[in-house]
Amino acid sequence: MDKTVIELTTQECHELLGRHSFGRIAFLDRAGVMPMIIPVNYLFQKDTVVFRTDPGRKLIASLHEAPVAFEVDGTDDQQQLGWSVVVRGYLDEVSDDDELAELAETPLTPWAPGEKSHYVRVNPRIVTGRRISTPHLPSHWWG
Numbered sequence: 007m008d009k010t011v012i013e014l015t016t017q018e019c020h021e022l023l024g025r026h027s028f029g030r031i032a033f034l035d036r037a038g039v040m041p042m043i044i045p046v047n048y049l050f051q052k053d054t055v056v057f058r059t060d061p062g063r064k065l066i067a068s069l070h071e072a073p074v075a076f077e078v079d080g081t082d083d084q085q086q087l088g089w090s091v092v093v094r095g096y097l098d099e100v101s102d103d104d105e106l107a108e109l110a111e112t113p114l115t116p117w118a119p120g121e122k123s124h125y126v127r128v129n130p131r132i133v134t135g136r137r138i139s140t141p142h143l144p145s146h147w148w149g
Contacts, residue, residue, distance in 0.1 A: 014135030019091045022078065022135065023050040028117065029078035031057065031128070033097070048076070049114040054129060055093055056100065058114060058122035071096045076128045091135035093128055100125040 014022070032043045046057040055076050074097050079090035100106055109125050116122035 010139040012137045012139075014089070014091065014137060016133055019093075019133045019135040020050070020053065022080075022089065022091050023055065023093070026078050026080070027114075029055070029076055032075040032077070033072050045117060047115060047117040048078075049109070049112055051109075051112070054127045056109065056114065056125055056127045058116045059124050059126050060120045060122055061124070071098060074128055085139075086141050087137060087139045089135065089137040091133070093130045094132040094134075095128050095130040097126055097128060100127055 027047050027049070029046060029048055030043050031046050032041055034040065035042050046059075048055050048057045050056075074095065076093040076095075077090060079088065081088040100109065106125060
């Protein structure tokens, strides 16, 4: 089975992040021991990933500049390829009044129920991505 892996440029990663709105945020639990992965709706703005949250683990992590990873991916059944982008960095809560007002005007809508009144951002340190072409896979592999 021939597979081709192509590393994406930072610009290509940013384009993919900007075209999508659903990803996963990964961080360590409150004790700093076990990893957590939570799906979130996000907005890619000013080269950062922004999402909304309620008080809880993600917000507590943001207040301590916790290291996180954010991932978004997709597949194209017709072309038999997949891609993923991973952003690694640190969380912080958005607190600037002007930035909060700007974010309130965006289409960023939480996926999970709840008010989700806090805006949190991933400040990227490393952005990587890849596209994988996987021809000759059985048709049932793609769903």
